Every structure is written in structure tokens, then in C-alpha cells.
Amino acid sequence: MDGDRTPVTVIGLGRMGSALAGAFLAAGHPVTVWNRSPEKAGPLVERGAVRAATPAEAVAASPLVVVCVLDYAAVHHLLAPAGAALAGRTVVNLTNGTPMQAGEAAGLVAGHGAEYLDGGIMAVPPLIGTPRSLILYSGSPEAFARHRTTLEVLGTATHLGSDPGLAPLHDLALLTGMYGMFSGLLHATALVRAAGVGARDFAPMLSSWIKTMADAALPRIAEYADTGEHGGPAGSPLAMQAAAFANFLDTGEELGVRPDLILPLMRLVERRVADGHGDEDIHGVLDLLTTDPK
Ligand code: FVH
Numbered sequence: 001m002d003g004d005r006t007p008v009t010v011i012g013l014g015r016m017g018s019a020l021a022g023a024f025l026a027a028g029h030p031v032t033v034w035n036r037s038p039e040k041a042g043p044l045v046e047r048g049a050v051r052a053a054t055p056a057e058a059v060a061a062s063p064l065v066v067v068c069v070l071d072y073a074a075v076h077h078l079l080a081p082a083g084a085a086l087a088g089r090t091v092v093n094l095t096n097g098t099p100m101q102a103g104e105a106a107g108l109v110a111g112h113g114a115e116y117l118d119g120g121i122m123a124v125p126p127l128i129g130t131p132r133s134l135i136l137y138s139g140s141p142e143a144f145a146r147h148r149t150t151l152e153v154l155g156t157a158t159h160l161g162s163d164p165g166l167a168p169l170h171d172l173a174l175l176t177g178m179y180g181m182f183s184g185l186l187h188a189t190a191l192v193r194a195a196g197v198g199a200r201d202f203a204p205m206l207s208s209w210i211k212t213m214a215d216a217a218l219p220r221i222a223e224y225a226d227t228g229e230h231g232g233p234a235g236s237p238l239a240m241q242a243a244a245f246a247n248f249l250d251t252g253e254e255l256g257v258r259p260d261l262i263l264p265l266m267r268l269v270e271r272r273v274a275d276g277h278g279d280e281d282i283h284g285v286l287d288l289l290t291t292d293p294k
Pocket of ligand 1: 012013014015016017018035036037040068069070071073074077078094095096097121122123124125
């Protein structure tokens with residue numbers, strides 16, 4: 001069974017690294033693991049993984065080396081001493097970081113004769129290995145083509161281009177969108193809780209509303225970002241929205257809910273209106289977020 005499966009090394013056995021290694025084991029791949037705190041390898045070793053004594057030994061064990069640690073400082077700390085062991089390997093770095101850090105890591109790996117893929121995991125550990133897991137990759141197209149089938153064990157594998165920074169860019173942009181959504185969910189829930197309305201009753205309404213508004217607003221925002229056009233008169237002009245923001249704040253104050261999460265957007269909407277763009281929809285706020293707007 002193992003004979004036709006690519007051997008894989010997983011370095012970093014936190015919550016995510018353990019899930020990654022577990023998915024490779026479940027799919028029948030020979031798996032070598034290494035973690036700074038060696039006890040975290042125990043459950044994987046019980047399932048058939050081989051524990052390496054050092055990061056260099058772990059790198060040497062497999063043609064495909066997956067790294068998933070806390071940050072890029074740890075990535076460099078682990079890979080730099082691996083040196084010659086890296087030659088001929090493909091390193092897939094699934095650690096969260098910036099596009100610039102991805103470029104630096106790619107340079108380090110290439111300097112040792114290895115190919116590099118960066119990755120952004122759009123899933124939480126329990127979803128790894130299920131159809132609901134999406135992992136974004138960028139970097140060497142050849143390495144991605146060679147290891148695609150193995151990487152698909154973890155979830156849907158999407159390659160975004162040869163620039164290693166593309167995966168972290170998309171990852172961070174998607175996560176930023178998620179945290180903006182969390183802001184809205186938290187503020188809205190705080191309002192109903194403070195008013196004595198059951199949050200569990202309110203949640204389905206909020207969820208449906210957020211999905212509907214994302215689908216309605218995003219096409220116009222994206223069109224404006226790409227072309228500077230915004231597809232006709234706004235259905236919800238900013239001047240009107242600015243007036244509603246005052247009501248959000250007043251109601252929050254009456255109920256004892258802090259405005260911290262919605263105040264920054266309110267200030268930007270007010271500024272856009274003051275700049276003479278009150279007839280635009282929310283897409284116009286984009287121009288206040290970039291230092292070099294179109
Ligand atoms: N868990 C999640 O929901 C998210 C999903 C999306 C992707 N992220 C990113 O994945 C990276 C790892 O996250 P994690 O969930 O596995 O994090 P932890 O459970 O905290 O494990 C951290 C591992 O990193 C090792 N580590 C930290 N510093 C060092 C170091 N200086 N040298 C060597 N290893 C280091 C740590 O080792 P130990 O503490 O067990 O000895 C863990 O293996 C992360 O980028 C997320 O943003 C996860």
C-alpha cells in the first residue's frame with residue numbers, strides 16, 4: 001500500500017501540524033515527524049509515523065517536507081541548519097506569514113537546492129483531510145504538479161502562481177475578511193444580548209443577513225477595485241448610511257455596548273461623505289484604505 005505513496009515529512013506538530021501528519025497517515029503515506037517538544041509526536045508514532053531525532057534528519061527522510069510551525073522565525077531556525085539535507089527536496093511551508101516572509105523562505109530553500117511552495121490553510125485542524133478543507137499554494141509550479149496528488153490528501157489544493165507570496169497574500173486577505181465579519185457578529189450579538197433578546201434566536205437571522213449582504217455588496221466592491229466603475233447609482237448611498245451609523249452608536253450607548261468595533265468604519269464613511277462622495281455606496285471607502293488609490 002505504501003509503495004505508491006510519496007513519503008512525507010511533517011515538521012511542527014502543534015494542532016495543525018498533527019492534523020496534517022494524521023491525514024497523510026490515514027491516506028497511507030509513510031510519514032516522518034519532528035517537533036520541538038518531542039512528546040507531541042507520540043500519538044502519531046502510535047499510528048505508524050517515524051520520529052526523527054533532528055529537523056535535518058526529518059528533512060532527509062522524505063522528498064516532500066511539510067513545515068507548519070508558529071511563525072517564520074521558527075521556520076528559519078529549523079530549516080537553516082538542515083543545510084545539505086534540503087537538496088532535491090520540496091519544502092511546503094504552511095506556516096502563517098507575510099508575502100515578504102514567503103519570498104525570504106523561498107530564497108533560503110532555493111539556496112540549498114530545494115524547491116519551495118508556500119501555503120495558506122483555509123481550514124481548522126478538524127477539517128484537514130475533508131472536502132471542506134482548502135489549501136492555497138504558490139511557488140514552484142513544477143513542484144506543485146509533482147506533489148499535487150499527495151497535497152490533495154489534506155483538502156482541495158489550489159495553486160495561485162509562481163510568486164511564493166501569492167498564497168500568504170490570499171490567506172491574509174481572506175482572514176482579514178473573516179475578522180471583519182467577526183467584528184460585525186460580535187457587535188450585533190452584544191446589542192441583542194444587552195437588550196435581553198436571546199442570541200440563539202437571533203443567530204440564524206444574523207447569519208442569513210450577513211451571507212445575503214456579502215453576496216450583494218462584493219460584486220460592486222470588486223468591480224470598483226478592478227475598474228474604478230461602480231455600476232450605476234447606489235441603492236444605499238453613504239450619506240444615508242452615515243445617518244444610520246449615528247443610530248448604531250446611540251443605541252449602543254443606551255445599552256452599554258462599546259462602539260470599538262464599528263467606530264473605525266463609521267469614521268471612514270463620514271470622511272468619504274465629507275469629501276463629497278455621499279452619493280456613493282460603501283465601495284468608495286476602498287479609496288481611503290490605499291495610499292495610492294485608482
Ligand atoms: N490552528 C488553526 O486553526 C490555524 C488554521 C490555519 C493555519 N494556522 C497556522 O498554522 C501554524 C501552526 O498552527 P498550530 O495551530 O499548529 O499552532 P500551535 O498548536 O500553537 O503549534 C505551534 C507549533 O510551532 C512550534 N514552534 C513554535 N515556535 C517554535 C520554535 N521557535 N522552534 C520550533 N518549533 C516551534 C510548536 O512547537 P512546540 O511548542 O510544540 O514545541 C508547535 O509545533 C501557524 O502559523 C498558524 O497561524 C493554524
